[in-house]
Amino acid sequence: DTGVSQDPRHKITKRGQNVTFRCDPISEHNRLYWYRQTLGQGPEFLTYFQNEAQLEKSRLLSDRFSAERPKGSFSTLEIQRTEQGDSAMYLCASSLGLLSGRFTYNEQFFGPGTRLTVL
């Protein structure tokens, strides 16, 4: 299977603990995105990378959140000192974006998500 993969699929943690999620994008995709989806809502954009550079961070991404994409391959999303409000599905997506240009067709392929429950 050459789709986007995420690990773990489910994570239950206690409030105050740190958690880290991993995303492996489609190998030839240079863009990688993180979204958060709460129950009954659509996904909300958190951050995105073009290769290894993190180019945009949403205001939703508080100081407790950090994302990395070393070497422009897989990415990790870490949440420090988790709170109950962090409980959500964390979705990763990747796409083959152009390096320049005003707008491009940018179909994003999503992974299965990591469902986080903070007790």
Added chain:
Amino acid sequence: AQKITQTQPGMFVQEKEAVTLDCTYDTSDPSYGLFWYKQPSSGEMIFLIYQGSYDQQNATEGRYSLNFQKARKSANLVISASQLGDSAMYFCAMNEDDYKLSFGAGTTVTVRA
């Protein structure tokens, strides 16, 4: 400000019938893309169909078609010949700023046998 509006929280459709899911959007940018995704209970977002703002023709992909009315800023999804496997959450999304997707709240579709 909300950019994508999906006003139908849930819909029921009989198997083999067509169903239309509404989506309106708000943008002042002349260049944008509109997407529909399906999210079954397993959670994965599955791409269905895309419409670019400059596309002259309405997009079609198999049983999915997009009714794009640019002046009204609407991009409704039509699913023809509904199947039981179509039961899922459906999200309309807009791609602007060349990278991020803004999603609506979604519409739950339940197909009845």
